[in-house]
Amino acid sequence: xxxxxxxxxxxxxxxxxxxxxxxxxxxxxxxxxxxxxxxxxxxxxxxxxxxxxxxxxxxxxxxxxxxxxxxxxxxxxxxxxxxxxxxxxxxxxxxxxxxxxxxxxxxxxxxx
Amino acid sequence: xxxxxxxxxxxxxxxxxxxxxxxxxxxxxxxxxxxxxxxxxxxxxxxxxxxxxxxxxxxxxxxxxxxxxxxxxxxxxxxxxxxxxxxxxxxxxxxxxxxxxxxxxxxxxxxxxxx
Numbered sequence: 001x002x003x004x005x006x007x008x009x010x011x012x013x014x015x016x017x018x019x020x021x022x023x024x025x026x027x028x029x030x031x032x033x034x035x036x037x038x039x040x041x042x043x044x045x046x047x048x049x050x051x052x053x054x055x056x057x058x059x060x061x062x063x064x065x066x067x068x069x070x071x072x073x074x075x076x077x078x079x080x081x082x083x084x085x086x087x088x089x090x091x092x093x094x095x096x097x098x099x100x101x102x103x104x105x106x107x108x109x110x111x112x
Numbered sequence: 113x114x115x116x117x118x119x120x121x122x123x124x125x126x127x128x129x130x131x132x133x134x135x136x137x138x139x140x141x142x143x144x145x146x147x148x149x150x151x152x153x154x155x156x157x158x159x160x161x162x163x164x165x166x167x168x169x170x171x172x173x174x175x176x177x178x179x180x181x182x183x184x185x186x187x188x189x190x191x192x193x194x195x196x197x198x199x200x201x202x203x204x205x206x207x208x209x210x211x212x213x214x215x216x217x218x219x220x221x222x223x224x225x226x227x
Contacts, residue, residue, distance in 0.1 A: 004154070034215065043118075043202055044155070044218040089154055099145065099168055100216065102154030 002027045006090060006103035013080055014111050021075040021106045023090035033066050033073050036089045038105070044089065048075070080110045115139075116205050116219035124225045130191045133222045137184040137205030143167070144186045145216065146178060149200040161186060190224075198226045 003026045013019050023033070032051045036044040048064040050057045050073070056065050063076040073090055087107045091100040115138040125131050137144050143162045147155035157170035161180035175191040184205075190197055200223050204216040 036218075041200070041221075041223065043116075043220040044204075046215055046217065049215050091154075099157035099160060099170060100147075100155075102147075102156075104152070104154045 002092060002101040004090060004092060004101050004103040006088075006106050008106060009104065010107040010109075012109040012111060015080060015082060017080050017110075018076065018078050019080055019108070021077070021088050021108070023073040023075070023103055025071045025073075025092050025101070028068050028071050030068065030092045032093065033064075034091045034100070035062075035064050035073075035075050036091065038087045038089060040087075047088075077108075080108075082110045082112045084108060085110050116203065116217050118201075118203055118219040118222050120222060121220070122223045122225075124227065125193050126227050127193055127195060129193050129226075130189065131193060131224060133188040133190075133201050133203075133224070135186045135188070135203035135205075135219055137186065137203075138217060139184055141184060141205035141207050141217070143206045143208060144180055144184075145204045145206075146186075146188045147202045147204065148172075148197075149202060149221070150196075151199070155202055158188065193226045195226050198224060200224075 005024045007022045034049045035047045048057045050066040061078040066073045087105040089105045091102045117136045119134045145160040146158040149155040159169040160167045164180045177189045180186040200221045202221045204218045206216045
C-alpha cells in the first residue's frame with residue numbers, strides 16, 4: 001500500500017524567507033504527484049501537478065520537483081508572504097487505482 | 113474557485129443517525145471522488161464514481177454508500193453514524209475515468225460532527 005509522508009509537520013518562518021516542504025512516497029510507480037493547499041476548515045486547492053515524466057513544475061513563486069526513483073518531491077516557496085500560511089498537502093495516485101493517497105500535510109505559518 | 117460545490121457546509125448529528133451529503137461537480141466532469149479528512153490528518157479515499165457507477169472503494173465499511181446522477185451531482189450517505197465519523201468530507205471531480213491520474217478539483221467540504 002502506498003504511504004505518503006510529509007516533513008516537517010509544522011513550519012514557522014519570517015516573511016520573505018524561501019522555504020522547502022518535503023514529501024516522500026513508498027511506491028515509485030506513480031503517474032504524477034500533486035501539491036495542494038488547504039486553508040483552515042476549507043477544501044483543497046490544487047497548486048501544481050507534476051507528471052511522472054517531468055522533474056519540475058513552476059507556478060509563480062512555487063516550484064515543485066519530483067524524483068520518482070527516490071520517492072521524493074519538494075515544494076519550494078520563494079519570498080514567503082503571510083498569505084502563504086496554510087497547510088500544504090502532497091498526494092499521489094497509485095498505478096491501477098483510482099484514488100489519491102495523501103500525506104498528513106505541513107502546516108506553514110509565515111510571520112509578518 | 114474550482115466550480116465544485118458541496119452542501120451543507122456544516123452538520124451536527126447524533127450517534128446512530130443517518131446523513132446525506134451532496135456534491136455538485138464541474139459540468140462535463142464524469143468522475144467524482146469522496147474523501148474523509150479527520151482533524152490533523154490527510155484526506156482518506158472513500159470511493160469514486162464514474163458515469164454513475166462505483167469505480168473504486170477505499171477501506172470504509174458498507175454503511176458508507178454513494179450515488180452519482182446524470183446532472184453531475186452526487187451524494188454520500190452514511191448510516192448508523194459513529195463518533196469517529198466526525199470529519200470534513202470532501203468531494204472532488206475530474207473530467208475522465210481515471211481520477212487519480214489527472215487533476216482533481218475539490219469542493220469546500222462538509223464538516224460533520226457526530227455527538
